[in-house]
Amino acid sequence: MKDLVPSWIRVSVVFFIIFGAVEFFIDSGAQPAFIKHPAVILFLLLILLILIAIEIIVSALENIMLHKLDDEAKARFLAEKEKSFKFTWLKETYQNLLGQTPIEDEGKIILDHNYDGIKELDNNLPPWWIYGFYASIVFAAVYLLRYHVFSGPTQIDELETELADARIAIETYKKTAKNLVDINTVTQLTEAADLSAGKTIFETNCVACHMADGGGGIGPNLTDPNWILGGDIKSIFKTVSEGGRSGKGMIAWKQQLKPLEIAQVSSYVLTFEGTTPANPKVPEGDVWVDKNAE
Numbered sequence: 001m002k003d004l005v006p007s008w009i010r011v012s013v014v015f016f017i018i019f020g021a022v023e024f025f026i027d028s029g030a031q032p033a034f035i036k037h038p039a040v041i042l043f044l045l046l047i048l049l050i051l052i053a054i055e056i057i058v059s060a061l062e063n064i065m066l067h068k069l070d071d072e073a074k075a076r077f078l079a080e081k082e083k084s085f086k087f088t089w090l091k092e093t094y095q096n097l098l099g100q101t102p103i104e105d106e107g108k109i110i111l112d113h114n115y116d117g118i119k120e121l122d123n124n125l126p127p128w129w130i131y132g133f134y135a136s137i138v139f140a141a142v143y144l145l146r147y148h149v150f151s152g153p154t155q156i157d158e159l160e161t162e163l164a165d166a167r168i169a170i171e172t173y174k175k176t177a178k179n180l181v182d183i184n185t186v187t188q189l190t191e192a193a194d195l196s197a198g199k200t201i202f203e204t205n206c207v208a209c210h211m212a213d214g215g216g217g218i219g220p221n222l223t224d225p226n227w228i229l230g231g232d233i234k235s236i237f238k239t240v241s242e243g244g245r246s247g248k249g250m251i252a253w254k255q256q257l258k259p260l261e262i263a264q265v266s267s268y269v270l271t272f273e274g275t276t277p278a279n280p281k282v283p284e285g286d287v288w289v290d291k292n293a294e
């Protein structure tokens with residue numbers, strides 16, 4: 001006996017529907033669920049085995065039953081089965097949604113006007129249209145109540161909530177991606193971990209000219225309130241990454257240090273201000289006044 005839909009197609013269709021549902025319902029981020037949770041593979045394999053087993057059992061049962069039937073019953077069963085596979089329900093639903101009177105019955109709904117030989121049928125409105133119409137009435141009522149009576153969120157409100165969420169998401173992202181800092185976004189880091197990283201960078205690269213206590217040598221004193229190139233975090237970040245005035249000896253460190261490291265060492269430099277170094281170099285530059293502060 002030949003099936004209209006081969007069993008391997010049935011098995012694969014059902015399997016892929018379940019596979020799709022698994023991917024849809026298991027929250028696995030950017031990765032497919034079966035990679036993030038390998039147990040899912042086991043589950044899907046089990047499902048596949050069960051599907052194949054069901055196919056085998058059903059066709060075996062059918063065979064046994066067919067052997068017991070007499071010829072007439074057998075023919076009737078096969079005809080029924082064929083019919084159920086031909087998607088007759090699809091065709092019937094389509095017909096019902098159109099709600100058309102079959103051509104043979106048109107005589108019953110013909111109107112008795114005659115416009116120069118053109119006659120008019122009094123068909124029902126198609127059910128698909130009627131149901132769509134009712135649905136739009138229900139929708140309108142719900143919409144009216146939700147947005148105009150109980151003042152639900154407007155599009156502007158929704159936009160603002162989404163923007164607020166996005167801002168929070170950006171903040172969290174920035175915390176994990178500190179290396180993204182540049183001259184525009186840099187802020188003074190205050191966490192102990194950042195400052196001690198800055199200290200290590202300073203002791204490896206900068207002490208030769210600025211001294212371990214920031215008192216200065218070849219480079220200027222970093223502990224006094226005087227700055228040649230600016231004393232806020234942005235100016236210092238710029239000096240360290242782009243270097244000092246040419247010929248003075250302060251190179252651009254952006255080739256050797258990552259943006260985060262520059263931010264760390266710059267923040268560390270700011271902690272020197274107000275301390276008393278062993279051999280302070282005379283102040284150079286002007287006393288720094290923060291233009292943004294009162």
Ligand code: HEC
Pocket residue numbers: 201202205206207208209210218219220226227228229230231236239240244245246248249250251253265266269284285
């Ligand atoms: C080769 C010596 C040398 C090294 C190494 C050096 N600097 Fe400098 N640094 C200087 C000199 C010289 C200046 C003055 C530049 C100028 O006058 O334009 C300076 C200026 C600065 C300034 C600006 C001071 C002001 O008054 O505006 C900062 C901040 C600074 N250095 C930080 C650092 C940091 C951080 C490091 C290590 C990553 C470093 N320097 C390594 C020589 C050095």
